[in-house]
Amino acid sequence: MKxxxxxxxxxxxxxxxxxxxxxxxxxxTQELHAIAQLDGPGRLIDHELLPxxxxxxxxxxxxxxxxxxxxxxxxxxxxxxRWARALASGNPEKAVLSAKSWxxxxxxxREARLPxxxxxxxxxxxxxxxxxxxxxxxxxxxxxxxxxxxxxxxxTVPASFDLVARQLTEEAARLAGLQNVTLLEEPLAAxxxxxxxxxxxxxxxxxxxxxxxxxxxxxxxxxxxLVSVSADQGLLRLxxxxxxRHLLLGGDNMDLALAHHCQAQLLKTELDHWQFLxxxxxxxxxxxxxxxxxxPDHWPLAIAARGSNLFAxxxxxxxTRSTAQSLxxxxxxxxxxxxxxxxxxxxxxxxxxxxxxxxxxAITRHLGAFLQQAQEQVRLSIDLQNSLGKTWIKESKAxxxxxxxxxxxxxxxxxxxxxxxxxxxxxxATRLQELTSPGYDHAVALGAAHFARLQMTGQGMRVRxxxxxxxxxxxxxxxxxxxxxxxxxRGLCVLPQGTEEGSKLSLPEQEFGLWTGDALSFRxxxxxxxxxxxxxxxxxxxxxxxxxxxELQCHIPQGDEQPGLLPVHLRADLSDIGSLHLAMQHSxxxxxxxxxxxxxxxxxxxHA
Amino acid sequence: MxxxxxxxxxxxxxxxxxxxxxxxxxxxxxxxxxLTATLxxxxxxxxxxxxxxxxxxxxxxxxxEDLNHRLSETHEQLVSAKAETLKxxxxxxxxxxxxxxxxxxxxxxxxxxxxxxxxxxxLTDIARLPDPQVxxxxxxxxxxxRSVLADSFAIDPIATESEGQTLQLPEDFDSTRYRVxxxxxxxxxxxxxxxxxxxxxxxxxxxxxxxxxxxxLPSVLAPVEIEAREALS
Numbered sequence: 001m002k003x004x005x006x007x008x009x010x011x012x013x014x015x016x017x018x019x020x021x022x023x024x025x026x027x028x029t030q031e032l033h034a035i036a037q038l039d040g041p042g043r044l045i046d047h048e049l050l051p052x053x054x055x056x057x058x059x060x061x062x063x064x065x066x067x068x069x070x071x072x073x074x075x076x077x078x079x080x081x082r083w084a085r086a087l088a089s090g091n092p093e094k095a096v097l098s099a100k101s102w103x104x105x106x107x108x109x110r111e112a113r114l115p116x117x118x119x120x121x122x123x124x125x126x127x128x129x130x131x132x133x134x135x136x137x138x139x140x141x142x143x144x145x146x147x148x149x150x151x152x153x154x155x156t157v158p159a160s161f162d163l164v165a166r167q168l169t170e171e172a173a174r175l176a177g178l179q180n181v182t183l184l185e186e187p188l189a190a191x192x193x194x195x196x197x198x199x200x201x202x203x204x205x206x207x208x209x210x211x212x213x214x215x216x217x218x219x220x221x222x223x224x225x226l227v228s229v230s231a232d233q234g235l236l237r238l239x240x241x242x243x244x245r246h247l248l249l250g251g252d253n254m255d256l257a258l259a260h261h262c263q264a265q266l267l268k269t270e271l272d273h274w275q276f277l278x279x280x281x282x283x284x285x286x287x288x289x290x291x292x293x294x295x296p297d298h299w300p301l302a303i304a305a306r307g308s309n310l311f312a313x314x315x316x317x318x319x320t321r322s323t324a325q326s327l328x329x330x331x332x333x334x335x336x337x338x339x340x341x342x343x344x345x346x347x348x349x350x351x352x353x354x355x356x357x358x359x360x361x362a363i364t365r366h367l368g369a370f371l372q373q374a375q376e377q378v379r380l381s382i383d384l385q386n387s388l389g390k391t392w393i394k395e396s397k398a399x400x401x402x403x404x405x406x407x408x409x410x411x412x413x414x415x416x417x418x419x420x421x422x423x424x425x426x427x428x429a430t431r432l433q434e435l436t437s438p439g440y441d442h443a444v445a446l447g448a449a450h451f452a453r454l455q456m457t458g459q460g461m462r463v464r465x466x467x468x469x470x471x472x473x474x475x476x477x478x479x480x481x482x483x484x485x486x487x488x489x490r491g492l493c494v495l496p497q498g499t500e501e502g503s504k505l506s507l508p509e510q511e512f513g514l515w516t517g518d519a520l521s522f523r524x525x526x527x528x529x530x531x532x533x534x535x536x537x538x539x540x541x542x543x544x545x546x547x548x549x550x551e552l553q554c555h556i557p558q559g560d561e562q563p564g565l566l567p568v569h570l571r572a573d574l575s576d577i578g579s580l581h582l583a584m585q586h587s588x589x590x591x592x593x594x595x596x597x598x599x600x601x602x603x604x605x606x607h608a
Numbered sequence: 609m610x611x612x613x614x615x616x617x618x619x620x621x622x623x624x625x626x627x628x629x630x631x632x633x634x635x636x637x638x639x640x641x642x643l644t645a646t647l648x649x650x651x652x653x654x655x656x657x658x659x660x661x662x663x664x665x666x667x668x669x670x671x672x673e674d675l676n677h678r679l680s681e682t683h684e685q686l687v688s689a690k691a692e693t694l695k696x697x698x699x700x701x702x703x704x705x706x707x708x709x710x711x712x713x714x715x716x717x718x719x720x721x722x723x724x725x726x727x728x729x730x731l732t733d734i735a736r737l738p739d740p741q742v743x744x745x746x747x748x749x750x751x752x753x754r755s756v757l758a759d760s761f762a763i764d765p766i767a768t769e770s771e772g773q774t775l776q777l778p779e780d781f782d783s784t785r786y787r788v789x790x791x792x793x794x795x796x797x798x799x800x801x802x803x804x805x806x807x808x809x810x811x812x813x814x815x816x817x818x819x820x821x822x823x824x825l826p827s828v829l830a831p832v833e834i835e836a837r838e839a840l841s
Contacts, residue, residue: 034813039719040722041826042818043715043816043817044815044817045759045760045815045816047759068818069818073818285751300747301747302744302745303748304745308732308830309732311741311742312741314741314747314748315744316740316744
């Protein structure tokens with residue numbers, strides 16, 4: 001009998017907005033918590049969304065008294081939320097924005113300080129920023145719900161977040177003082193919200209053989225996942241079988257596109273940063289209205305200047321329905337052919353230091369590529385073929401879903417949903433039903449809270465989410481060096497795709513020699529396609545066939561062992577919460593030394 | 609007088625005790641006689657004490673009277689002071705409630721200015737301005753007001769019928785919610801055409817402050833904004 005008392009929470013830590021939902025273990029519903037936050041000087045407001053924006057305020061920006069919070073009257077808590085966003089529009093160089101995107105930025109950028117270029121005491125790392133958002137939400141929640149213990153907190157991450165990004169998210173939760181934290185993929189959270197809303201009748205909609213595509217387009221990221229429905233010994237079984245690539249592309253890009261279009265209309269006038277941001281906000285409203293079925297032909301926009309003369313300084317421009325539709329539908333959701341068109345690759349050369357936004361804004365091309373990748377994945381794996389049954393058509397170029405669940409604010413627009421549905425039908429999805437989202441903006445937080453309760457009580461339908469990617473460690477090959485010839489780096493599979501959470505893997509037949517006292521580094525690679533690789537499979541050219549994730553380090557202190565070469569083999573533990581721990585296991589004893597991701601954050605925070 | 613009563617009581621007590629002791633089966637006349645003796649001794653001591661001169665009691669009586677007098681005076685003072693405090697507390701409460709209300713209104717006015725530029729709109733003379741300019745500014749204000757209302761209130765029309773439709777009110781309709789216009793005084797009518805559907809707040813989520821009573825009122829509705837650059841001359 002599992003614990004049934006107390007509260008559980010789900011937190012959607014988003015790129016632009018965050019939300020928190022909670023549930024009681026003995027009840028069936030979950031609710032959003034209105035997050036208390038500063039909206040202006042000394043002004044608190046409760047709102048369901050917390051803008052994921054931080055502002056490094058000094059006394060001259062906002063006095064400590066004006067920054068007091070009900071749970072911290074000193075006013076020294078980091079300023080996040082609505083007021084931070086408002087202040088950021090006037091002083092962007094003190095603003096921390098899109099911290100989440102930096103968490104999944106390969107290379108050393110993960111520990112970049114935000115705002116970029118600011119000194120250490122006037123900036124946060126992406127992890128610190130995420131911790132500040134989490135701590136704020138936690139404090140607001142505790143202030144409103146009292147001392148009732150929180151049994152579990154489920155934190156959502158994009159399905160495409162790699163291991164390091166997941167670990168950094170956990171680190172942020174730890175810094176924020178959250179306990180009993182589980183990570184959950186956002187598209188799955190949205191799916192859990194749907195399951196929760198259809199607790200009694202979801203089996204009428206989904207039958208064995210169904211394949212659900214979850215299409216989640218957030219503010220800053222797009223995320224695709226496929227969930228298969230199969231029968232396992234008479235019981236229905238749900239498996240998340242594929243996840244897409246990390247795409248830094250979302251609803252904000254659409255607003256930006258419209259804003260740039262409008263700015264081009266205002267030829268003579270130069271917009272300041274603040275005006276451009278309000279133009280972007282206006283563009284978002286225009287987008288929401290112009291993409292409805294009964295949209296007006298014209299949508300006038302008015303952009304005020306900062307001066308008090310509202311009448312002489314307000315700029316006017318206009319968006320027509322046809323421009324909005326062509327910019328957004330054709331720009332972001334073009335009706336592309338499935339096979340021929342691949343997303344445009346990143347253009348070579350120097351790029352300004354910043355986030356690696358997608359080069360190709362066509363979300364539909366990325367979706368097409370994802371379905372083709374999923375098809376390849378199934379082609380290589382007998383297990384996947386068995387679980388899909390007739391849904392998998394060998395000759396098909398792409399894996400076609402039979403149901404689709406939309407998530408994310410942009411899908412308030414029916415036109416966009418229709419475009420995706422029609423496109424999938426054109427691509428060959430002959431039988432396709434739309435699952436009605438329980439709320440495009442809040443499903444992730446609500447689903448996360450539902451999942452948290454499911455974890456506590458053990459009651460409810462679970463989606464098995466085995467490792468969506470396989471992971472490899474780079475090994476130098478033993479061939480003799482030849483001038484001019486690149487020695488390929490081989491990749492040893494340490495975690496095959498499909499590994500269930502909570503698995504412990506060991507590779508005793510692959511023995512390594514480790515020198516004590518040395519810091520050893522390994523390159524970690526991954527692949528979403530290679531579903532047939534087993535534990536210990538060797539990929540002949542890792543650099544060509546796999547994606548590099550990060551570097552791993554292992555250090556065996558000298559005094560620990562006799563100096564010299566130690567025989568070790570690799571162990572991999574995939575924890576219940578989906579994080580991977582790699583370790584070197586001494587072949588002759590129980591001792592083991594863990595392999596750490598190189599990009600460790602210093603575990604400290606500005607506001608301890 | 610007192611002495612006689614005491615002596616009498618002692619005698620009765622002695623006899624009663626002896627009888628009680630005998631009845632309870634204790635054949636101890638010694639105990640009884642001892643008790644009687646004790647009581648007699650006690651009586652004698654009482655007699656000795658009451659030998660104090662009687663005239664000396666006059667002074668303490670006066671003191672008591674004096675004290676009583678002063679006590680009643682103090683009591684009167686206390687009562688009036690209490691009333692005074694209550695009055696002051698009441699005034700203070702009124703002042704701080706009024707102040708808190710003022711502060712809340714000022715805060716909301718600031719929200720309106722921040723989000724909808726309502727002061728910039730209302731405090732400019734628009735008589736001479738062309739309509740397109742007023743229109744453009746109105747859009748800014750309109751959009752801002754909508755977002756302020758959406759943040760803080762859930763507002764619904766009262767009447768479910770749309771304007772132009774006929775509405776029949778019950779006899780005892782709530783006159784705060786419905787107002788019948790042009791109804792004849794002689795023959796009040798509860799039926800008519802809806803001119804305005806009415807509005808009603810269903811839910812409020814107003815901004816709040818952590819302001820303490822006595823703190824300065826938040827009278828700044830918009831701060832001066834200065835861009836960090838040299839003015840173009």
